[in-house]
Amino acid sequence: MSQARVLATYLIETPYSLEYAAQVMAGEQSTGTFISVPGETQEIKEKFGARVVEVQELESSETPSLPGFKLPKRVNEKPVFRRGLVTLSFPFHNFGPSIPNLLATVAGNLYELREFSGLRLMDLDLPFEFTEVYLGPKFGIEGTRKLAGVYGRPIIGTIIKPSIGLSPEELRPVVRELAMAGLDFIKDDELNGNPPYAPLQQRVKVVMEEIERVADITGKKVMYAFNITGDIDELKRNHDLVYDAGGTCVMVSINSVGLPAVAHLRKYSELPIHGHRNQWGAMTRCPLLGMEFRAYQKLCRLVGVDHLHTNGLNNKFFESNESVLNSVNDCLTPMFGGLTVMPVLSSGQWAGMAVESYTKMQTIDVMNIAGGGILAHPGGTAAGVKSMIQGWEAALSGISLEEYAKTNTELRQAIEKFGS
Structure with a gap:
């Protein structure tokens, strides 16, 4: 023994x-x-x-x-x-x-x-x-950066909004606009899996048509995380649907399908697995019950997720900044000599969070996802993306947001809109 x-x-x-x-x-x-x-x-x-x-x-x-x-x-x-x-x-x-x-x-x-x-x-x-038995992340940080073509800064992403309700044809112009805006990453909302009104098969076809069309124009192929969450016998079929269409990422709700199902997906996955932790609050919100993220993320890494949600600083949920910082650090701490996973900063994020995030996290190996912080930018979606990049440029150069905003219109507009 x-x-x-x-x-x-x-x-x-x-x-x-x-x-x-x-x-x-x-x-x-x-x-x-x-x-x-x-x-x-x-x-x-x-x-x-x-x-x-x-x-x-x-x-x-x-x-x-x-x-x-x-x-x-x-x-x-x-x-x-x-x-x-x-x-x-x-x-x-x-x-x-x-x-x-x-x-x-x-x-x-x-x-x-x-x-x-x-x-x-x-x-x-x-x-x-x-x-x-457990394979760990197949792509991780470096593999994700290679597929997204992003180096030297965080990967900037957003979420399809409205989260649910768009038919495949209504989704088409939304994806086209987001891809043309210069985003690195787009994800389905966790609420939108394979609904009868917009089956995954139809969504994959429409989304990939628009992504490839924009890539032919701009030379940049945005990474799109399709939500393939479902019963275990659906996961491979959904993964293969995305892979065969030329997709570069799949998303799964870890707590919905369970850790063994994620491990099952990892065994045949040819795409990065974007791990969403929805329902996490039920496991952790009471400080004297449940599980700490430090333990949880080790299991998620073992079963093979490449990206893992951690929330971001000053988020709209209950989680404190201290908890977020610990979570990011845990994801980036090597396990078994490697197996790092890319932390996903989300919830209430906008360009102005970059300086504080970088100052406190001391890493650019994060995925920074903003919904309203990009989509509700007064200059439009493309300006929202630029403002996020400018925010991180300010952070990496050690210049204050206000100073950098003097010569960067999109960042200035973001501060005026979201700064209060």
Whole structure:
């Protein structure tokens, strides 16, 4: 049996001692249950049991974060909800190189245990053996840049708007305008997959006709991420539809299809996989429940996404700037000696965000997607694209937005429109 182990780190909250709670976690997710049973020998425990590696106490709380907990038996004592970081070690041979069974182990029933009033999976340290089954990103940052033909700055993109409702023929002039505007990247909205009113097959035909037509005029072929999300038996058919039409990217809603389905897609994909994390808020918005992005993105990378949404600074959602910066850094931190993934900055983005983004992220290896920040620019879509590029030019040259806007009309118009 393999001697490799998986380390899982959790943030927990419990009315019990942290040490006791950690032992409950280790037992529940390996050889134990709420009471000793015949057959749970010492030998079984040693070979298959989870171990408590570290318990780090944090500041406690007087109130619980979640309902459904069970208080220990105490007399005339007000409960204290202790918080801490707990690291558990699991034998790799308990589940092998299988992400579904890994998740059953490191997450599983833990969230339901009544000993806890809060529990969140923070990080995973995975052995190299997982790479024997999971292929990781096929294109990643460099492959995406090569297909998009963009170097020395972020890839600038937008989303088809309105998100839903356009027939294939109504979509045609929208794509033509966006492609002529000089965008590097366009994506379907996650709401628009394969609806009866605009089947994917018809959309692919129309979109690629316009992209190729514009490429013949401008020499630039915009990367378009077609949303191929569907049941597992649909993924290959949808991927092949895009590939055979000359497309250069597919998008999948990771949490809708599941990590194993993304891994399945990666095995035959000839195109970059744009990973959308919609439903992520349900997994992470409560700070004492769910999963931290650091753990999540490692699994997404393993199964093979090339781009992964992280939100952008000052976004319209609940996520803090600190969380966004950590997420971008996590995506760019090498895993197993490589396997970096391109972070996708989105939500409330416009040209004026470039300087702050670059100052705090210190990287251009991002995809910067703006919807309204491009489409609602007062000078039109092409001006919106130019303003985004100018914003990053200012950032990379170390010049303030206001100073750079003096000689760049599109950036100045963006500041006047969105700056407030």
